[in-house]
Amino acid sequence: MKFWDSFTVFQKLMVILLSSTLVLVSAMLVLARWSYEQGFFDYTNALEQTRLQRLEPKLISLYEEHGSDVYAIPKDKVANIISRFPGRPANAKGPLPPDRARILPGQRAKPPTALFDLNGDFLAGSEQLINPERQFVTVDVKYHGEVIARLSSIPSRHFNSPLETQVSKQQWERSLLFGILSIAAAALLSFFASLVILKPIRRVMSTIGSISKGDYNVRLNETSKDELGELMRDVDYLAYTLHSTQWSRKQWLANISHDMRTPLTVLTGEIQSIKDGIRSFDLERLCSIEQEVNHLRKFTEDIYELSLSDIGGLRYEFKPLDLLEIVSEAVDALRLKAEKSGLTLSLVGKPVIISGDRSRLLQLCKNILTNSVDYTQSPGLVEVSVYWNQDKAVLSISDSAPSVPKGNCRHLFDPLYREDSSRNRVKKGGGLGLAICKNIVDAHKGTIVAKPSQYDGLEIIVELPKS
Numbered sequence: 506m507k508f509w510d511s512f513t514v515f516q517k518l519m520v521i522l523l524s525s526t527l528v529l530v531s532a533m534l535v536l537a538r539w540s541y542e543q544g545f546f547d548y549t550n551a552l553e554q555t556r557l558q559r560l561e562p563k564l565i566s567l568y569e570e571h572g573s574d575v576y577a578i579p580k581d582k583v584a585n586i587i588s589r590f591p592g593r594p595a596n597a598k599g600p601l602p603p604d605r606a607r608i609l610p611g612q613r614a615k616p617p618t619a620l621f622d623l624n625g626d627f628l629a630g631s632e633q634l635i636n637p638e639r640q641f642v643t644v645d646v647k648y649h650g651e652v653i654a655r656l657s658s659i660p661s662r663h664f665n666s667p668l669e670t671q672v673s674k675q676q677w678e679r680s681l682l683f684g685i686l687s688i689a690a691a692a693l694l695s696f697f698a699s700l701v702i703l704k705p706i707r708r709v710m711s712t713i714g715s716i717s718k719g720d721y722n723v724r725l726n727e728t729s730k731d732e733l734g735e736l737m738r739d740v741d742y743l744a745y746t747l748h749s750t751q752w753s754r755k756q757w758l759a760n761i762s763h764d765m766r767t768p769l770t771v772l773t774g775e776i777q778s779i780k781d782g783i784r785s786f787d788l789e790r791l792c793s794i795e796q797e798v799n800h801l802r803k804f805t806e807d808i809y810e811l812s813l814s815d816i817g818g819l820r821y822e823f824k825p826l827d828l829l830e831i832v833s834e835a836v837d838a839l840r841l842k843a844e845k846s847g848l849t850l851s852l853v854g855k856p857v858i859i860s861g862d863r864s865r866l867l868q869l870c871k872n873i874l875t876n877s878v879d880y881t882q883s884p885g886l887v888e889v890s891v892y893w894n895q896d897k898a899v900l901s902i903s904d905s906a907p908s909v910p911k912g913n914c915r916h917l918f919d920p921l922y923r924e925d926s927s928r929n930r931v932k933k934g935g936g937l938g939l940a941i942c943k944n945i946v947d948a949h950k951g952t953i954v955a956k957p958s959q960y961d962g963l964e965i966i967v968e969l970p971k972s
Contacts, residue, residue: 514703515699515700519692519695522694522698523688526692526695531684533684534681538680541673542673545669546660553616554642557618557642557657557658560586560587560618561644561646564583565646567579567583568646573648575628575654576628578629579629580628583629584629587619587629587630616658616660616661617634617658617659618634619632619656619658620654621654621657622654622655623652633659634658634659639659640660641657641658641659642658642659642660643655643657705727705734705737706733709740712737712740713740721751722748724741724744725740726741761808765801765804768797768801772798775793776794810941821862821865822862822863823861823862824862825858826858826863828859828866829855829857830856831867835867835871836850836870838871843878843887846883847883848878848881848883849886850874850878850886850887851888851889852889852890852891854889854892857891859898865948865949866945868945869942869945869946869967870900873938873942873965874902875938877902877963877965880963881905885904887902887903887905888960894968896971897951897968897971898968898969899967899968902965903963904963905962906961906962908957908958909957909963914954915954917939918940918953918955942967946967946969949970951967952967952968953966953968954966
């Protein structure tokens with residue numbers, strides 16, 4: 506295996522293709538040789554059977570001369586007829602003339618021939634045929650339609666004459682030449698086929714090399730439907746994913762820096778104004794500083810929690826619970842805040858029993874409701890619904906204007922994403938709440954989606970399985 510692993514893909518393809526061709530050509534040559542020999546021997550044995558049939562009239566004449574008794578026929582006369590009747594020349598057509606009774610060049614020698622009775626007992630001819638286990642070329646000798654004896658000879662299994670040997674040799678040489686030419690053509694085709702097959706692989710290797718060096722903008726743009734085409738499209742998707750991840754990482758850093766710089770700038774200004782005596786250090790200034798510190802603390806806690814959720818570090822304790830009860834607790838906790846913001850917060854639904862983690866589901870509901878309350882303009886409304894949809898528990902939270910374009914709704918669950926064009930950040934927030942919600946829903950094997958609501962705002966739908 507180490508020896509094989511030292512080959513390049515091109516060399517492996519060449520070896521595989523040439524080996525396959527060599528095996529196929531060798532098998533074809535062997536089969537062609539076998540077929541030629543079998544066909545030749547079948548042909549010569551058919552000629553031998555014809556020769557035996559031509560002996561039949563002479564044997565019938567002897568049979569009549571000796572009282573129609575096959576056992577009364579003299580053996581020497583049968584042997585004389587058999588020995589004098591020639592074999593068939595390899596190039597002969599039609600009956601042989603009398604002057605061709607001797608064996609001529611190119612003619613097969615007569616095989617041993619003998620006459621047997623109906624019981625298989627030897628009557629006359631060559632005693633080489635006295636062997637019941639051998640197979641013979643046999644012709645029935647008939648008199649007035651009745652079989653009176655059987656004439657047999659040894660079938661051909663070898664090339665006997667020089668002409669047959671020469672023809673066989675020529676046929677074998679031509680077959681070998683055909684095999685050599687086939688292997689040469691296969692080698693040439695294998696070479697070009699290997700180049701064609703390796704061309705897209707080399708493109709993939711080059712692209713992966715560029716990706717490994719940090720160039721994520723390379724694309725193969727392959728349109729073929731085969732496995733290599735699928736591989737190339739997967740490489741393109743990998744490059745796109747890495748490019749998106751790189752952009753997201755840079756965006757993360759930029760957004761985190763921005764969100765941390767804002768409260769730090771406020772804190773620095775407050776402290777500096779107190780030091781310069783511009784503002785007095787009183788309870789109002791202390792509350793302002795505390796507000797910015799709490800914002801920083803909440804932001805860092807969200808980052809930490811999101812990081813734990815991404816790596817699977819959050820612990821979940823699944824128990825049967827009523828989703829409506831958890832949602833009611835979250836609504837009650839935010840009702841006062843919604844009223845101060847000029848919003849109407851309502852809840853409708855029936856008890857829905859599912860298996861989940863109470864604290865995480867409560868966090869999920871509070872995050873979604875907080876997002877709706879913070880971003881909905883006054884006067885407005887936030888409508889919460891809990892119900893069954895087939896075998897799914899559904900939590901729907903709809904609010905009024907402003908809304909989010911439908912194409913941007915899927916980005917709301919990306920960390921630090923903000924829709925600046927409409928639902929802008931009028932409230933202080935890190936943009937991590939919905940990302941944490943998605944991780945909580947994923948841990949419960951559910952789904953969460955966002956879409957424009959019927960009240961010209963945003964609707965977030967959470968679907969959770971029974972268990």
